[in-house]
Amino acid sequence: MDTRITLSKRFHYAVIALMLFGAAVIAYGFIAHPERAWANLLLNNYYFLSLAIGASFFLALQHISQSGWSSMFKRVPEAMMAYIPYAGIIMLLLYFGMHSLYHWTHEDAIAHDELIQHKSPYLNIPFFFIRLVLFFIAWTVMTRLLRKASLDEDKNGGMLYFEKSELLSKIHIFLLAVTFSFATFDWIMSIDVHWFSTIFSLKNFVAAFYHGTAVMVLIVIILHQKGYYPSLNKSHLLDFSRYMFMLCIVWGYFTFAQFMLIWYANIPEETAYFYERWHSGFKVIFYVNFAINWFLPFTLMLSQVTNKNIHVVKALAIVLIAGQYIDLYEQIFPTILHAPVFGLMEIGFFAGFAGLFVFIFGKALASANLVPKNHPYLEESLHHHLH
Amino acid sequence: MNKTRIVGVFDEENSLMAAVNEVKKEGIEINEIYTPYPMHEVIEAMGKKTRFTTAAFLYGFFGASGVLAFLYYTSVIDWPINYGGKPTNAFPSFIVVTIILTILTVTIASLFTFSARAAIFPGKVYDQPDERSTDDKFVIVFDKPGVEGNVEKLNAILKEKGALEVYEKELNLKK
Numbered sequence: 001m002d003t004r005i006t007l008s009k010r011f012h013y014a015v016i017a018l019m020l021f022g023a024a025v026i027a028y029g030f031i032a033h034p035e036r037a038w039a040n041l042l043l044n045n046y047y048f049l050s051l052a053i054g055a056s057f058f059l060a061l062q063h064i065s066q067s068g069w070s071s072m073f074k075r076v077p078e079a080m081m082a083y084i085p086y087a088g089i090i091m092l093l094l095y096f097g098m099h100s101l102y103h104w105t106h107e108d109a110i111a112h113d114e115l116i117q118h119k120s121p122y123l124n125i126p127f128f129f130i131r132l133v134l135f136f137i138a139w140t141v142m143t144r145l146l147r148k149a150s151l152d153e154d155k156n157g158g159m160l161y162f163e164k165s166e167l168l169s170k171i172h173i174f175l176l177a178v179t180f181s182f183a184t185f186d187w188i189m190s191i192d193v194h195w196f197s198t199i200f201s202l203k204n205f206v207a208a209f210y211h212g213t214a215v216m217v218l219i220v221i222i223l224h225q226k227g228y229y230p231s232l233n234k235s236h237l238l239d240f241s242r243y244m245f246m247l248c249i250v251w252g253y254f255t256f257a258q259f260m261l262i263w264y265a266n267i268p269e270e271t272a273y274f275y276e277r278w279h280s281g282f283k284v285i286f287y288v289n290f291a292i293n294w295f296l297p298f299t300l301m302l303s304q305v306t307n308k309n310i311h312v313v314k315a316l317a318i319v320l321i322a323g324q325y326i327d328l329y330e331q332i333f334p335t336i337l338h339a340p341v342f343g344l345m346e347i348g349f350f351a352g353f354a355g356l357f358v359f360i361f362g363k364a365l366a367s368a369n370l371v372p373k374n375h376p377y378l379e380e381s382l383h384h385h386l387h
Numbered sequence: 388m389n390k391t392r393i394v395g396v397f398d399e400e401n402s403l404m405a406a407v408n409e410v411k412k413e414g415i416e417i418n419e420i421y422t423p424y425p426m427h428e429v430i431e432a433m434g435k436k437t438r439f440t441t442a443a444f445l446y447g448f449f450g451a452s453g454v455l456a457f458l459y460y461t462s463v464i465d466w467p468i469n470y471g472g473k474p475t476n477a478f479p480s481f482i483v484v485t486i487i488l489t490i491l492t493v494t495i496a497s498l499f500t501f502s503a504r505a506a507i508f509p510g511k512v513y514d515q516p517d518e519r520s521t522d523d524k525f526v527i528v529f530d531k532p533g534v535e536g537n538v539e540k541l542n543a544i545l546k547e548k549g550a551l552e553v554y555e556k557e558l559n560l561k562k
Contacts, residue, residue, distance in 0.1 A: 256479075256482065259479065260479045260480065260482065260483070263479050263480075264479070264480055266471065266472075266473070302444065304440075
């Protein structure tokens with residue numbers, strides 16, 4: 001079981017091509033349409049950060065619940081987490097785009113808007129970046145420690161690292177609950193500075209967990225089809241599908257709860273958010289969001305037959321990649337750009353970031369054994385069988 | 388039907404399944420198996436297929452449509468009232484009620500389906516093969532007339548696979 005993944009030449013060419021294409025479009029974007037470019041930068045960086053965060057939460061959950069079935073796949077979420085420090089560096093670039101993205105940084109808005117004045121002790125540029133740095137330090141440190149415990153387990157074996165991982169995961173989950181909430185408030189909710197929603201962070205956290213899991217499942221399936229993970233069986237697939245099914249319901253619940261309460265109360269301060277998202281051509285996205293992220297997975301995953309079909313699960317995971325993009329597009333674009341735009345720039349930005357993410361992920365995955373060696377539940381995972 | 392039965396009591400899932408597989412290999416027909424929790428393996432081993440999930444899905448589907456139709460009828464067709472300027476067909480606010488009532492419909496309808504299929508109703512006197520079958524024991528029941536000639540062998544298999552007890556008893560079961 002001493003297998004390491006080898007990154008083929010084709011993989012390298014593809015990833016570099018994606019990144020070059022992305023870099024070209026990003027350079028063009030910042031020259032031609034800086035505002036749109038900043039919105040894209042925030043969206044895409046947050047997108048891949050959320051996948052990494054979701055994967056880290058999945059991993060932590062496996063440690064805390066002492067799950068046996070998933071232990072042979074744990075290197076995949078571990079490798080996905082490797083993107084977090086890079087996301088931090090790119091997030092720091094927002095310093096130059098604050099004016100384009102956040103209305104609360106405008107001098108005249110601070111001078112005349114009482115609400116922004118009221119929020120300014122929290123929402124000001126120095127504190128914004130202090131928080132940003134703290135969040136990324138916390139996440140980077142915790143994910144590095146989790147990864148290190150896992151690699152040490154390969155080397156030394158024993159129960160020590162199993163227990164250590166569980167403790168670290170508990171700390172990680174606690175930190176994540178606090179930091180990721182504020183992170184979503186800062187980066188995304190503050191785009192609509194007059195608006196607030198208390199369920200916002202939960203909704204975005206679940207979205208990160210949901211789509212992070214979907215991408216992880218997709219990667220596992222692709223690796224399986226490439227010949228790695230030969231012991232992936234229907235029981236693993238069923239468990240993965242159940243995760244996605246459960247998260248699709250929770251996602252639908254939170255997203256709908258946020259919308260329904262605002263719709264029902266009908267208070268102008270709150271409905272302004274959905275007013276922007278229902279007019280000027282964004283209404284389609286509102287419905288497509290629910291259709292792709294809730295209705296489709298919910299109806300598709302009801303039956304065990306589809307849950308155990310590797311092609312259906314793979315196709316669904318691919319659709320959910322678009323799902324998270326649409327969800328974030330609906331949250332970020334309307335207030336900044338006021339009209340739905342989608343073109344070469346959006347595709348280029350996504351391609352560039354996807355290339356970067358896959359590159360970092362691939363390097364991290366190749367740097368350790370694909371199947372952990374001394375995990376106490378490894379045998380259970382290899383012969384996982386559901387009743 | 389009132390017959391003499393052979394009852395085997397097991398402590399563990401694994402020993403029960405070992406006995407079931409062995410007995411099946413010998414071609415002995417199993418009448419009934421009682422387990423403390425649902426086991427798909429047992430259903431498969433007895434050559435049965437549950438259609439319960441399909442039934443539950445249909446209850447859910449018709450429950451949800453029925454509730455939505457009811458809400459639409461009451462608040463749009465029969466008695467339209469203007470609540471705070473909202474459209475009478477206030478679809479988003481129907482959803483919560485629909486979810487709750489769908490769950491209720493599925494639960495109650497499934498309960499009745501199960502009771503009907505298992506022929507259980509309040510006040511029914513049920514012949515328990517073994518009192519511990521409602522606790523933590525796995526109980527397997529055979530018809531004695533059905534295994535005529537194989538009784539010795541059956542007893543030996545059950546004992547060998549780790550049955551706590553094997554005994555004969557007059558039982559009035561469904562078949």
